[in-house]
Amino acid sequence: MSLVRKNIFVLFLIQGTNYIFPLLTIPYLSRIFGPTGIGALSLAQAIILYLVMVIDFGFNLTVTRKISIAYQTENQMEINKLYTHTIFMKMLFLLIVIGIIVICCQIIPQLINIKILLYIGFISLLGAVLNPIWLFQGVQKMAILLVPTTLSKLISLLLIFVFVKDKGDLNFAMFFNCLGLLLSGIISLYYVKKLNLAKFTRINYIFAKKITKESSYIFMSYLGSSVYTTMNTFIMSFFVSLKDIGIYSSADKVTTTAQSLMTPMHQAIFPHLSSFTNKDEYLVKLKKFGIILVGFAVCISIFIFLFAKIIVSILFGNEFYESYRVLQILSLLPIVISLGILFGQWGLIVIDEAKILGKIYIYAGFLHLTYIFLLLHFWGIYGAAISIVITESIVSLVLFLVFLKRISKLKS
Template identity: 40%
Template sequence: MLKNIFFLFLIQISNYIFPLLTLPYLVRVLGASQFGSLMLAQALIQYFITVTEYGFNLSATKKIALSKSQDETNKIYTNTLYARIILALICFIIAILCTQFIEMFEREFNVIIILFLGVIGNCFFPIYLFQGLELMKKIAWISIVSKTFMTLSVFVLVKDAKDINNAALALAIPLLLPGIISFIYIYNRQLARVVSFSFRGIVKELKDGGALFISQIAISFYTTFNTLILGYIFNPTIVGVFSAADKLRIAAQSCYVPIQQVVFPRINKEAGELSTKLLKYGGFFVLISFLGSSLVFFFGEQLALLYLGNEFIISARLFKWMSLLLFIISIAIVFGQWGLITLGKEKLLTKIYVIGALCHVGYSIPLVMGYNVYGMLVSVLITEFIITLMMIFSFYKVTHSAI
């Protein structure tokens, strides 16, 4: 397990450290307004990535981890792949419609189309397969090579504020290349084969991941949707200020993802009481997150200001208080993803996320209109706290009622 955590950690390093190398360059060269426009387009694309990932990174991972034969693995892989391709085609149509009929996206047509290459690549990047098989070594190096290429592309292609299309292309590369390379690698190493698919099989994969997909969409209403709210109410500059802070928060939070992804299939496979396993793995996970949150709270503002520049002083302040999210979210992962999903309570988890999303939409808009980006920060903190409390209560209710 430790080896898989290490390689997943390398993937997360490549996912966020390499972009962090380019972030200060992009915000300075593009400026707050153009950087905000890029982030606004990326927020829309992130929705499409969420749609194509559906709930497969958890539902398909669990199936492959429990698969009894290669044929069964092949069927899961094939049906999931075709389901993602169908979803990507639907998303492309929606992307075109958005650029034609929604004002804040009309001027970002080229940027959105270029960024959509990442959606295509992501369809062919089956993280669920590698997680389920607990094989992460090769994919880690593929990710590192792709992110290295992205980093070099940013510095070579982006020279001034007019190069926003080039910046979009550079950001699409780390999603496009891993998809192509991993697809070839899976075929050559016979980890899984694309076999005959059935519409019934595709529908089954969609149905099995449906609850988790709704959860992800609900989550997006207090994550990705925040960018769209700020862009609609204010302007790209405000989007740029908030996005810069959120990028740093996501990068800090990514340090926990390797543990999160490796422990999930292990909890499903390992014998023993779930509560005991959560205490064993979850206690360590929450402790690590608390230490990380403390470091960001006490030192994050100064580091962010040095990193982003004086134009983003508000971003630095936001990043400091976003440190609270790191700790809150770690608790939610333990009781939500590791706890409720393992117990087969995906629908209950979905209800929690939907309630949280509805609450967030209800108070985030007036808070943002009254307090700008600080209102959005408060909204996100309140929402994450409410959701985490509901997860803890639900987990204990389910486990105690089963006794």
């Protein structure tokens, strides 16, 4: 088995624990809390996920690429510097976002109602700081992460089934869901030290500023895309009830889980494409991996659309029946997003055009805001689903056109 195939396989297993374990709890939690409880839980988790994105700040792509290059040239000193300063900057961002969210929880009505859930979610934020998945990707030792990921998720799963029994246990459900990421981060750091993958070095503020600036273009792209992904749930909270958010979020969880099936391929192939030296060789590899990725995405989308009712019935129960219509609308996303990965992450980022990628996502975020409120007003959660599909489709089309233009100018 080639190194790329091995990494894809390992990442599939890791993603399996990240999403299959939670899927095992969804039928249980949905029937305990109902749409309203799940809506509150989903709103809090969406905001925490947004804050995790802020803390990651694009390092998961830019630093992975730099570590991959340093690893191939056996430059351990560079790896140590990247490891130290990435964790340092993420810790700094953690302190900033905690301060901001505490203030917001005192003045924004939608957050006041779920502030305890958000405070509990700070556990996930710390886990995001401590979990150096970008280091393991860069040195292509993803198999090591199987132990911390599986163990932490299993512990969280068992704790939910043992301690979450009725509607009053919503805080416990949030706590145990967040605990997994923290445990995974702690165990991962143990393996970094045990295997001597990287060591902490003295902080160099100039170097910290440099890697942060280089990652800012990726962060801006995430920030733009977050308007129509993670922040969509928060936007909905101003127009619909927590019950409707629960209905929508349940369908969204299914498509998010389905899309995550593509993540192992994306993460494993990205370092492999990043180190190309010849344009023609790169394009051959991009076409080969792209056909596999998009073909896989088409299968996922067709399956979700055809079996939406059955999926909703099994996972969420009769109270969530309306979710199936939302799910059918969102079933187009795996195809659209696979094209975004192909021409964005595997395309523009690899050929060092991250800056333009960030601009595309920022403009898409602003574009999304021009019709999301109108669609929410007339069609509620269905309008929200339609707006996401429209925006993601526009983004993928623009990424394709820009990539064609930029790659034609790239020297062989």
